[in-house]
Amino acid sequence: MNCVFVGPPGAGKGTQAIGMCQRHGLAHLSTGDMLRAAVANETETGLKAKDIMARGALVSDDIMIAIISDRIEEPDCVNGFVLDGFPRTLPQAEALKKLLAERELRLDLVINFNVPDETLKERILKRSEETGGARDDDSLEVLAKRLDVYRESTAPLLPYYRTEGILREIDGTKDIETVTGDVELLIKELASVA
Ligand code: AMP
Numbered sequence: 001m002n003c004v005f006v007g008p009p010g011a012g013k014g015t016q017a018i019g020m021c022q023r024h025g026l027a028h029l030s031t032g033d034m035l036r037a038a039v040a041n042e043t044e045t046g047l048k049a050k051d052i053m054a055r056g057a058l059v060s061d062d063i064m065i066a067i068i069s070d071r072i073e074e075p076d077c078v079n080g081f082v083l084d085g086f087p088r089t090l091p092q093a094e095a096l097k098k099l100l101a102e103r104e105l106r107l108d109l110v111i112n113f114n115v116p117d118e119t120l121k122e123r124i125l126k127r128s129e130e131t132g133g134a135r136d137d138d139s140l141e142v143l144a145k146r147l148d149v150y151r152e153s154t155a156p157l158l159p160y161y162r163t164e165g166i167l168r169e170i171d172g173t174k175d176i177e178t179v180t181g182d183v184e185l186l187i188k189e190l191a192s193v194a
Contacts (some may be wrong), residue, residue, distance in 0.1 A: 007113030017084040056145035113172035
């Protein structure tokens with residue numbers, strides 16, 4: 001099973017992706033985590049990405065596609081994966097489709113986590129307090145930019161995947177356990193038609 005989790009910053013995709021990967025033995029592919037590790041290790045990619053991430057802008061499609069193309073070759077991906085934070089643009093979605101097709105793979109499910117802006121702001125501020133501001137993009141200022149970027153570059157993925165017939169929607173405002181239950185329902189639904 002290969003899935004994509006889509007949603008604005010603070011929608012809960014990361015939390016749900018971690019849980020789903022543990023429950024189903026899938027690889028958790030978070031491009032945000034990969035980039036933060038690259039920044040911490042001061043790799044070439046990390047040095048390029050640092051300021052872009054701090055501003056809430058997007059790292060280039062070429063860099064992101066190269067990262068994912070290498071990552072899906074890793075042995076832990078053989079049983080499937082959850083992509084968390086990728087794709088974030090239409091060119092990334094097209095590249096992903098091609099990468100998967102070359103390996104005779106495909107996406108089974110794309111879950112969109114719906115959460116209104118006001119709730120996202122509250123959650124990001126809470127995360128910032130809880131982590132002692134560990135992420136320098138967890139400020140209200142940068143969040144506003146990340147939301148603009150989401151609407152402009154990432155939201156067009158929704159009609160794209162709707163047309164492919166693999167998009168499912170989840171109300172991400174509910175508590176974590178309820179959202180987890182809703183994710184599991186979608187997976188059961190998928191298994192029953194497979
Ligand atoms: P995230 O942890 O998913 O919120 O990602 C943190 C930051 O990493 C984003 O605001 C972007 O600057 C960068 N990033 C993560 N994934 C991507 C992607 N697929 N394309 C471009 N930039 C990305």
